[in-house]
Amino acid sequence: MMDEYAIGLIVALIAIIITFVAAFREKNDIHRLIIADLAEVSALAVIALIATDLAEALIIPGLVVGISELMALSEIYLVREHLTHPVKNPFRIEVLDTAPAIIAVILVVYGIVLCGFTGGAVAGTGMVFYFMGKRPAERFALVETVSGYAWALWIVAFFIFMVVPEYWFFAVMLAGGAILAKVTAKMSLIGTMRGEKDV
Amino acid sequence: MNPELILGFIILLAGVAATAFPRERDYISRLIHVEIAATGLMLVMLAYNETIALLTFVAVTAIATIVLIRVIERGEPCD
Numbered sequence: 608m609m610d611e612y613a614i615g616l617i618v619a620l621i622a623i624i625i626t627f628v629a630a631f632r633e634k635n636d637i638h639r640l641i642i643a644d645l646a647e648v649s650a651l652a653v654i655a656l657i658a659t660d661l662a663e664a665l666i667i668p669g670l671v672v673g674i675s676e677l678m679a680l681s682e683i684y685l686v687r688e689h690l691t692h693p694v695k696n697p698f699r700i701e702v703l704d705t706a707p708a709i710i711a712v713i714l715v716v717y718g719i720v721l722c723g724f725t726g727g728a729v730a731g732t733g734m735v736f737y738f739m740g741k742r743p744a745e746r747f748a749l750v751e752t753v754s755g756y757a758w759a760l761w762i763v764a765f766f767i768f769m770v771v772p773e774y775w776f777f778a779v780m781l782a783g784g785a786i787l788a789k790v791t792a793k794m795s796l797i798g799t800m801r802g803e804k805d806v
Numbered sequence: 807m808n809p810e811l812i813l814g815f816i817i818l819l820a821g822v823a824a825t826a827f828p829r830e831r832d833y834i835s836r837l838i839h840v841e842i843a844a845t846g847l848m849l850v851m852l853a854y855n856e857t858i859a860l861l862t863f864v865a866v867t868a869i870a871t872i873v874l875i876r877v878i879e880r881g882e883p884c885d
Contacts, residue, residue: 610851611807615850618815621844622822629826638882644870645825648843652818655847658854666851666859670866681877692879716852725858732865735872773864794869 622649636684643680647673658793711737718787727787731794738795750792757788811853823885833878837871 626649630642647669654665685691712731718730764782767774821843826838851860866868 611811612819614807615811615815618819621843622818623831625826637833637877638831638836640877641833641840641874645822645843648847651848652847655850655854655856655859660854662854663856663859666856667862670859674866674873678873681873684877687881688842688881697832706814725861727866729861733866735869761881783831788862 612656616653619649619652619656620701622652622699625649638675640684644677661731663723680692686700715791718791726783728794730787730791734791734795754792757785757792760785761789808853810849814846814849814853816846817844817849821846833881837874837878841867841871 623646626642626646628641630639630646633639633642651666651669654662654669656662657665660772668676676689694703714736715730718728718733721729722728764785765783819865820843822879825836825839827844844863848860848863851863
């Protein structure tokens with residue numbers, strides 16, 4: 608009888624082989640982008656099988672690299688095909704008209720509770736949904752101001768660690784809140800990518 | 807092996823096969839098939855108690871979907 612890890616490894620390898628066969632046979636560029644996303648999922652399955660803290664430590668950077676790779680490839684595709692002008696008739700997605708306010712509030716509050724990098728990512732996802740759905744005009748001045756103050760707070764927290772280490776808890780809270788605001792601000796910029804022509 | 811793990815493997819394989827060889831060569835339906843495979847991976851992570859990886863994967867999958875939708879709605883329609 609094979610153990611759990613061997614069975615899982617065989618399943619994940621079958622998934623990877625199917626993905627790469629499909630990637631070789633595909634000629635259309637957008638289909639290839641979607642298959643690149645699928646390859647990320649099936650490759651993460653191999654790492655998830657390790658089933659310890661090591662798996663989490665390997666999966667999170669893999670996810671970040673994967674999403675930035677996907678964004679870079681899609682940007683290259685759009686520039687190469689001269690598709691950078693604003694879209695003429697965008698999709699009408701009903702969920703993006705009604706849900707963003709509620710989802711944004713839930714995710715931002717949950718992100719604040721989580722704190723730190725993961726909290727910033729969750730809160731940022733909420734703001735991505737909000738900006739995607741509502742298509743606001745220019746709010747970048749405010750977002751950039753908050754981001755700048757957060758960076759300053761982060762540096763202040765580092766100086767507290769160096770100079771007065773006995774106030775470490777205050778510095779940890781300061782750095783956690785600052786990185787939360789910073790990641791949230793950066794990710795909310797992603798949410799405006801569909802919108803106006805100059806973003 | 808617990809039920810979540812077995813279900814996760816089955817859904818992962820089904821989603822990968824459906825994305826690789828779709829019945830309708832349509833961008834949106836293929837994107838939804840990728841979500842099926844992602845659901846399988848999430849069940850595998852759930853079975854192994856990888857909480858933070860699961861949370862981050864949910865957030866990143868939402869952003870990846872939005873990035874791909876942006877490409878699809880600007881690109882030319884499928885053949």
